[in-house]
Amino acid sequence: LKSKTKVNAEEQVKKFIERLGSNYTATAFKRTLNGDAYSPTTVYKLHAWVARVVQKSREKKLAVEFKKDCISKDFLKELAHLSWSEYGPLLAVEFLEKNGICVIIEPPLTGTAIDGAALKDTDGRPIIALTLRQDRLDNFWFTLLHEVVHIWKHVDSNNTFVDDLETLKDSADKMEAEANRIARDTLIPRIVWKRSSAYLTPSKSTIDELSRELRIHPSIIAGRIRRETGQYNQFSELVGQGEVRKHFPNHIW
Template sequence: MIEQAKVIKTENQYQSYLSEVQALLLADPEIGSAESERLELLTVLLENYENQNYPVEAPDPIVAIKFRMQEKGLKQTDLVPYFGTRSRVSEVLSGKRPLTLQMIRALSVGLGISAETLIGEPETKGRTDQEIDWSRFPAKEMVARGWIQKATGQAKRTIEQQVQDFVAQIGWQLGDAAFKRSISGEAFSPTTKYALYAWLSRVIQKARERKPNIGKYAESALSTQTLRELAQLSWFEEGPKLAVEYLEKMGVCVVLEPHLKGTMLDGAALKDIDGTRVIGLTIRHDRLDNFWFTLLHEVVHIWKHVGEDDTFMDDLDSSASTDKREAEANRLAREALIPRVVWKRSDAHLSPSKEAIDTLSRELRINPAIIAGRIRREKGNYRLFTELLGHGEVSRVLSYLSHEGQA
């Protein structure tokens, strides 16, 4: 008789459950079985114990800014547009001057640091309680991308009328309030609302163009096994293309569309009005490690979270989300790529090196970029193993998707 799982209170109990999880992972239990349910329960208990005993404190705003500077290779002079002058940059980073609301807004949009981190107050996600201001859509960029035409002369329809027609094509409900679709995720903010809705409109249009290539979706199609199979497609040189084809056969449409200026968007997950499941990817960071984590994160949203009127828009550089659905998507994506019990005991985690990365890559049959990316993120050192990340590989393999729907 299997002992009933309990909240972990001791290190010995933690190690015991860790060993049991390893054994269950090796057994690869069938989804829905008692063993599978116990595996999921133990995983949650282990994560809860780790969070309580090895908590990650919310970063100080200045620490968060300096961390993002290091990540992006920025110098103090690069922050002048957000602060106004060089002296203000120096004073803020040295703690002599507090952040102003204007600085916080600029940093949130420009560097992708959440307002929660900068001011200690959670942002309100997806609020749509103001009337639509069509003039705030990024019309110039929409014209440049060929989504709408440049207005020339009085007889031509105005830019704002074209924007309205562009959005109306996808059948979203519009009324006195702004858009009725509920938006969640770290990429959404009031500042970028109109740019994100324009991007979403384009993604849905491209998804409808691809619909003849998409299989019929079944509610039972996605599972932890699906995530594992997707992760192992990363082992192949054409892995991103194989993953897209795999998902399309299962009824999930994958669309590529670069993000619009000012947005910090990696991916999105939604259901179209006809029920088609859609994943939108920006390839904002054209690296294999980012692609695979973003794809699996969005697949979890499709599997577990997307409803009739829900859309998830994700900035996966952000780590301050309080949304349990985002936390679950992160956890399941991480577990599918590199199971926790394997990671904690691997040399790649304990003593990172190219040799250790190669060994774990072969053991799990996943691309080395995924392992290198996890090491970089956990250590907060984005200069490590840059040569292993597969820069430019995603756009190369998925070039056929990038060129679809271009005017």
């Protein structure tokens, strides 16, 4: 039997969602947490958080119609190259919204571990949500590309992806694995990575060299090295800590 507290929490979330006029209580959520189960309370919070994201997306009233065939490998590459600019995160949001993909910045609810989400509203409008909970450039760009791949390959009217990518390893889920692979290879192509000096002899200079060659921010390369080696204490000064939220000052962190 459910406790009165759990029932009450669930009912509050359902009522909030119903006020949006959407059937989000029936939406299937997918969350990658290395197989860790999450509590029923977290499920209610996820529903509420996604409902808030949808509400904010509708308030934006994006006028541009989304055309699914606009997303391609070249589209993803163009998005990745925006990281080269010091205003990259803002340019990325502008680029996606000019193509009909609404981007919402929404901090996570207490007790949840969300980096990003990908879904569609009932009218078919694709929505990408980012929490910026890590406030690091390498996390921002990987999460963004991962969610765009979900929009391109996986999201339909009935499924929503809510992702924790910070501790993500090799996922057994085929759609998550595909999103990881395409995002990773878009930012740093496999054939280039394995032959690069940044991979073979990682250092600040080899990271800078590869970032210039690929025209991507060096934080992305530093983050790739840290993730693959598991040595998260190295290149801390290169991953762009504190360099994302400052572009979105109208949010409370």
